[in-house]
Amino acid sequence: MSNPVLVEVLRGDIVESRHRGAIAVFDADGKAVLEIGDTMRPTFPRSAVKSIQALPLVETGAADAYGFGDKELALSCASHDGEAGHVELARAMLAKAGLDEQALECGTHWPSSQKATIELARSGGTANALHNNCSGKHSGFLCACCHAGIEHRGYVKAGHRYQEMLCEALENVTGAAHSADNRAIDGCSIPTYAVPLRNLAHGFARMATGVGLGEERAKAARRLFAACMAEPFHVGGSESFDTLLMGRAPGRLFVKVGAEGVYCAAVPELGLGIALKCDDGAFRAAEVMVATVMAKLVAGDETLTGILREFMNPVLTNRNGMVVGGLRPTAALA
């Protein structure tokens, strides 16, 4: 099955590039509200499921024991840009558990934000694992291990006790099997599992509503979603789409990007979960897709549709700041 073109990139009046994709919107009872393209194809959600992977941090009692508030919980669900505020908060989280960046097994890269990279280099600094966009998630893993008395070394590997807990949470929330058969290794070295977009959409409706989850898990899920929506800077960064969109609609929209053009998202007040993937892995198109499908779901709400419209048709500027084109959703999407 060939997924439809959902986003076009224009230069002047001419379509220069095209992005295909698939989208699933489900309610918490598992009813499909909208499906475009092949929503059964196994898809690695990558970082889009970090909120599910943060459940054990809350459920083990670690978050409360270390006094974590919305900022720390948001950072545990984040793909952050490596700005100073992210790095310092991840460092502080680790310190609560008596650890430092040496314990992180996510690997090192310079900040995703070019501005943060330039600032770091100018100050004579160099990148360490705290700058890795996943350092908040990994700090959460380490804190939960320490609190629960689990040996943290090797925590990124399939088979480690903590990875088994994450796997249980992913299976429980999405209803999809997670095993060696659909497993690969993520950018930060932990396992990632390819599952249908349908299951991811259903899972995010459950996360947003608590329906179908145990009482403790439902509470933890709502707390994590509320934290991300309250502290969107700590989920992305100053220039990140997720941060900007969640910041414009406080408490009303949840979005989380994953590598290779994935989004998991929710409109909590409608009880709906969204999962989508741009076939070719492009972020720019996945962003237009998630904004456009959300606008469709909240069509009656002028405030939200007004906000979302700003994200549906981004303009492209060149090196002199001239508008040279833009992105737009196709009829198959809008």
Place this chain on the structure above:
Amino acid sequence: MSNPVLVEVLRGDIVESRHRGAIAVFDADGKAVLEIGDTMRPTFPRSAVKSIQALPLVETGAADAYGFGDKELALSCASHDGEAGHVELARAMLAKAGLDEQALECGTHWPSSQKATIELARSGGTANALHNNCSGKHSGFLCACCHAGIEHRGYVKAGHRYQEMLCEALENVTGAAHSADNRAIDGCSIPTYAVPLRNLAHGFARMATGVGLGEERAKAARRLFAACMAEPFHVGGSESFDTLLMGRAPGRLFVKVGAEGVYCAAVPELGLGIALKCDDGAFRAAEVMVATVMAKLVAGDETLTGILREFMNPVLTNRNGMVVGGLRPTAALA
């Protein structure tokens, strides 16, 4: 018409992302040797036609007057990474015409190379127009204007005398009409024209062979191609695909990337020109496409196919250097 999937991105054993595209291979007489997908669709070649846009620099006599050798000519055809060697050479080219970076109208951005950006920031420097990946091309434009007595201010704008010369060269080499109807603005502010891949492939066969071009133009084209193949660092940078591939097969393969997943290329000894575009604009896939189609064309040559095979199946590593997947051409391409 839907272009076929030509490149797959694997994570573990599972296909994570897919890239579609179209490819044209033509000889200098205008005969199609290979066509995949829609090769008639208007396509902006962007920076892939910089060698054609460098023709007037040679044809006006400016290159000789200023004593430009292979390095300067290669930089005139380059999308460079903003490394110190590129920046200093562009500065020296401008100085020959009594100009400096103030004359450049391409706009400013930090080096495309993250390493070069970090080095520049560490040294207390900041980005200027010389770091723009197009600064070599623009320096060539400025030198040609100065030598030919053309007022250089406004040289990026459609209608400027020098842009008319570039437009004439593009029309002559590709045989496609270039007008306001198929014009848009490129990243560096000069006009870019959408033309069929067929015409671009035919044009690059002409550039490689001189067939169908006037005598002076044919000489200039061969000189520019030879310069790029002799000094590939100045066409891209230490880690650029174009630099690495041309460096491995000295004088035998010509490749030049353009924004949004375009390649214009040639196998001069076969007299063949190649033009391709990845539908979604991804560089990683366009690179696999150009290496794979070249390997098909030189199938009898073990040296070249051995080199090209290294570029057809790049591996993906994660932040800890683990191999987590890779790219591969599909049956429709290979």
